Amino acid sequence: MNGYVLALDQGTTSSRAVLCDANGELRTVAQYPLRQIYPRPGWVEHDPMDILDTILHAMAEAFEKSKLSPTDIAAIGITNQRETTILWDKKTGQPVCNAIVWQCRRTAELCEQLKAQGLGDLIYQRTGLLIDPYFSGTKLRWMLDQSPDLRRRAQAGELLCGTVDSWLIWNLTGRQVHCTDYSNASRTMLFDIDRLCWDEDICKALDIPMSMLPQPVPSSQVYGTMAKGLPGLKALAGIPICGSAGDQQAALFGQGCFREGMAKNTYGTGCFTLMNTGSHSIRCDSGLLTSVAWSIGGKVTYALEGSAFNAGSAIQWLRDQCGVIATSHDVDILAESIPNNGGVYFVPAFTGLGAPYWDSYARGSFFGLTRGSGKAELSRAVLEGIAFEVADLVQTMNEAAPVSISELRVDGGACVSDFMMQFQADLLRLPVNRPENVESTALGAAFLAGLAAGVWSSTEDLEHIRRTQQVFQPVMAIQDRNRALQNWHTAVELSRLWGQRYQL
Numbered sequence: 001m002n003g004y005v006l007a008l009d010q011g012t013t014s015s016r017a018v019l020c021d022a023n024g025e026l027r028t029v030a031q032y033p034l035r036q037i038y039p040r041p042g043w044v045e046h047d048p049m050d051i052l053d054t055i056l057h058a059m060a061e062a063f064e065k066s067k068l069s070p071t072d073i074a075a076i077g078i079t080n081q082r083e084t085t086i087l088w089d090k091k092t093g094q095p096v097c098n099a100i101v102w103q104c105r106r107t108a109e110l111c112e113q114l115k116a117q118g119l120g121d122l123i124y125q126r127t128g129l130l131i132d133p134y135f136s137g138t139k140l141r142w143m144l145d146q147s148p149d150l151r152r153r154a155q156a157g158e159l160l161c162g163t164v165d166s167w168l169i170w171n172l173t174g175r176q177v178h179c180t181d182y183s184n185a186s187r188t189m190l191f192d193i194d195r196l197c198w199d200e201d202i203c204k205a206l207d208i209p210m211s212m213l214p215q216p217v218p219s220s221q222v223y224g225t226m227a228k229g230l231p232g233l234k235a236l237a238g239i240p241i242c243g244s245a246g247d248q249q250a251a252l253f254g255q256g257c258f259r260e261g262m263a264k265n266t267y268g269t270g271c272f273t274l275m276n277t278g279s280h281s282i283r284c285d286s287g288l289l290t291s292v293a294w295s296i297g298g299k300v301t302y303a304l305e306g307s308a309f310n311a312g313s314a315i316q317w318l319r320d321q322c323g324v325i326a327t328s329h330d331v332d333i334l335a336e337s338i339p340n341n342g343g344v345y346f347v348p349a350f351t352g353l354g355a356p357y358w359d360s361y362a363r364g365s366f367f368g369l370t371r372g373s374g375k376a377e378l379s380r381a382v383l384e385g386i387a388f389e390v391a392d393l394v395q396t397m398n399e400a401a402p403v404s405i406s407e408l409r410v411d412g413g414a415c416v417s418d419f420m421m422q423f424q425a426d427l428l429r430l431p432v433n434r435p436e437n438v439e440s441t442a443l444g445a446a447f448l449a450g451l452a453a454g455v456w457s458s459t460e461d462l463e464h465i466r467r468t469q470q471v472f473q474p475v476m477a478i479q480d481r482n483r484a485l486q487n488w489h490t491a492v493e494l495s496r497l498w499g500q501r502y503q504l
Contacts, residue, residue: 003455004073006062006239007446008055009439010080010164011247012101012269013316015054017062018442019073022455024465026439027068030061037098042108042351044101048086051099051164052171060232070235076172076226077243077449079250079441080164082187085139087150087161087212093175096150096159100139103269103309103351107138108360114138119205126192126199128281128290130358134307136163137189141206154209163188165244166214172241174227180214181244182300186292191216193281193292196300218295219245220448243449247441248272249293251411252303254444255435256466258459261403265390266441267414270354271308273393275401276301284400287356296451296459304401306355306393310348310364311386312414317350318382324375332417334379342377343368345487346385347495356396357492361499367491383420388488391427407431411440418472426476427485436469 003022009015016031032054037045063073083102088095100106111131114120120131129135140161144151153159160170166180185191185198190208192199196216203210217223220243228237245253248266252274255264260278265271274293281290281302293303315331318324325331347353349362366381390408398404408430415421415434425432437443443465450456474481 004068005446005450005453005455006059006073006076007442007449008059008076008078008168009247009442009445010051010055010078010168012081012103015051015058016442017055017058018439018446019062019066019068020443020446022450024437024443026437028062028065030058030065032058042105044104044351045098046084046101048088048095048099048167051167055168056231056233059236063233063236070239073236073239074455075243075449075453076239076241077445078165078168078241079245079247079445080168080184082163082184082246082248083134083136083139084164085136085143085161086164086167087140087143087159088167090158090160093171097143097146100143102134104139105133105351105360107133107142110138110142111360114205123189123202125283126202127189128186128193128283129189130287130289131189132358133360134309134354135187135189137202137206137208140208144208154212157211159212160214161212162214165246169223169241169244172226172230173224176227177224178214179217179223181219182216182292182295183219183245183249185216187246193290193302219243220294220296220452222452240453242452243445243447245294245444245448248274248305249291249303250444250448251440252276252444253294253447254440254442255409255411256463257409258463261401261405262409263397263405264409264411264440265393267311267386267410267412269311269313271311271386271390271393273306273390273397274303275397275405277304277401278302282401286396286400287358288396288400289355294448296448304397306397308348308389308393309352309354310350311389312412313350314346314348314382314386315414318379324378331379331383332419334376335383335419338376338380341380341384342370342373344373344377344381345491346378346381347491348382348385348389349495349499353492353496355393357496359496359499361502362496363499363502365491365495365498367494383417384423386414387420387424387427388485390424391485394428394430405430407433409433409435411435411438421472422475425472425474426481429474429481432472433468434470434472436467
């Protein structure tokens with residue numbers, strides 16, 4: 001039987017294609033960087049054609065390198081940067097503007113207006129989300145507000161919109177299928193996560209024509225097949241596209257967190273902590289979000305989520321904007337070269353703070369700098385700042401959820417840092433479990449597609465695929481840990497104060 005699955009992992013900074021076998025082993029990986037566009041401070045965009053082109057190139061390269069026959073590939077799964085919003089012409093297939101990326105804060109003022117209108121409780125109860133520029137709804141409203149012609153065309157049914165999964169599925173199926181899976185839909189601020197449909201009241205309040213929206217579908221089923229004539233991919237025509245999930249839900253699935261109370265954190269561009277809450281869509285007053293984790297075989301699984309907007313992006317900033325390090329690995333070497341942080345703390349609030357603060361105006365800040373502070377102190381402070389963010393998320397989650405997290409499973413590019421994983425375990429006072437294969441996001445997409453295609457019959461088959469590479473146990477003295485957290489929270493409040501004053 002054909003037992004390979006091609007997983008497409010379209011992320012914030014790159015597009016990747018991963019071919020894995022029925023044992024979860026990676027056969028080939030191809031990756032292309034994605035151009036970042038920063039029109040103004042706090043604004044982040046992508047060219048949708050760059051997104052599509054890089055995915056097509058990655059798919060072609062991964063397939064060519066694999067030396068497999070097309071008949072060896074059973075399915076294609078997709079996982080993607082969430083909330084990023086794309087608007088395109090239904091007839092020509094061309095984007096009408098750049099995609100607005102999840103990190104973008106341009107709709108902060110609109111969000112404040114929606115809160116002032118008293119929509120916060122309605123949106124939270126229906127969608128599980130707070131009103132914030134993070135989510136797709138206000139991004140789409142902003143796009144339509146840019147010209148009367150765009151709104152006219154949207155109302156006339158001439159435009160389509162969606163998150164990145166919708167854009168890719170629409171193009172890969174030859175512009176035949178316009179859909180989004182429940183996990184991605186649940187991050188738009190337009191989707192009722194209990195009724196599993198677009199919410200008419202919220203769409204009306206945001207003045208968004210529902211005819212533009214993709215059809216919501218489960219995370220593991222056949223959506224369509226690869227079209228003929230795609231550049232470099234003619235051999236893959238007819239292969240079913242049958243799995244889709246937002247990147248963080250895909251990582252939760254790829255980490256084998258199939259049971260209620262299991263949790264993971266992904267150290268990517270941002271940090272995202274998710275806990276499986278089973279069939280319960282929990283609402284709480286602690287700044288956490290509730291999303292659809294996945295839907296398989298008519299059963300919906302929900303997740304509590306805490307998000308920090310900047311994590312790996314802070315390491316990239318040290319490298320690319322500041323020139324403090326030449327490679328990402330250098331940050332670990334420098335951090336480990338000194339016995340402590342020298343009193344230097346870093347708040348990675350380049351695009352505001354996510355949970356539990358939800359402060360769009362906070363700004364990235366270093367505190368405690370002295371004349372003796374150098375590259376090592378800055379590097380260590382950045383790694384510690386990322387771990388502090390996650391500690392806040394896990395503490396908030398443990399206070400809100402009926403079951404406490406007993407172990408944190410980790411993945412994402414930055415989790416290769418032994419220093420940061422050890423510091424994370426010290427802050428959490430929990431084991432931090434890193435797998436041998438940290439490609440959890442791509443594996444999650446592959447698993448969802450493979451289940452629909454019959455490569456695997458159930459999640460029980462998948463539980464044995466994940467293998468632990470290392471478990472980090474807490475060793476820091478409790479008083480040192482508590483003092484560090486107190487200093488961190490002081491730094492956070494100062495960064496928020498500066499952001500508020502700066503806006504004035």
